């Protein structure tokens with residue numbers, strides 16, 4: 001169990017900023033719940049040069065996540081741009097380095113959720129979200145999407161799915177996160193934070 005104040009790790013990768021905006025909204029939703037913090041973290045790009053080493057702190061956005069950020073979290077919100085209907089390689093690369101957590105069952109019974117951004121409306125948001133949940137299920141996490149009590153799921157003509165929040169960024173990545181997408185992302189963060197607090201005693205019993 002975490003020795004620090006409970007927190008939800010909002011872990012994302014974003015190249016042109018859309019997923020980062022969603023991550024900030026999810027984090028804002030987490031912070032609305034009493035007693036739990038949001039910890040916003042990103043991952044470095046995967047380099048095509050074997051010897052390239054990224055600086056420890058990126059030029060913009062959140063700082064890079066460590067294994068400890070993930071080990072100690074009480075919940076995880078994972079965000080990625082859609083890449084051919086799947087998560088982006090930098091995030092997958094980070095997750096592929098979490099075998100030690102899997103071996104020790106460090107993430108079992110922790111709630112998790114996912115969010116994504118695409119260029120086009122039918123560009124594979126659901127496929128990406130569903131494939132993002134698979135590694136989390138392998139880690140024994142409890143997946144939570146967005147329930148239909150959120151009316152935006154029915155009224156949206158852009159992003160927003162029951163599998164997780166999404167955003168349609170447009171062909172030139174110039175479409176802003178709209179009100180419905182923003183509301184859904186916040187609701188997703190709030191729900192995850194509430195579940196994180198609810199599941200904490202269950203994990204303490206072990």
Ligand SMILES: Cc1cc2nc3c(=O)[nH]c(=O)nc-3n(C[C@H](O)[C@H](O)[C@H](O)COP(=O)(O)O)c2cc1C
Nearest residue numbers: 014015016017018019081084085118119120123169
């Ligand atoms: C290699 C690559 C593959 C992509 N695949 C898709 C795709 O399958 N469907 C889609 O709608 N957009 C696709 N995109 C566009 C991104 O998902 C979209 O621009 C997203 O909003 C970027 O998020 P970001 O601003 O957080 O980087 C792709 C972009 C790249 C670079």
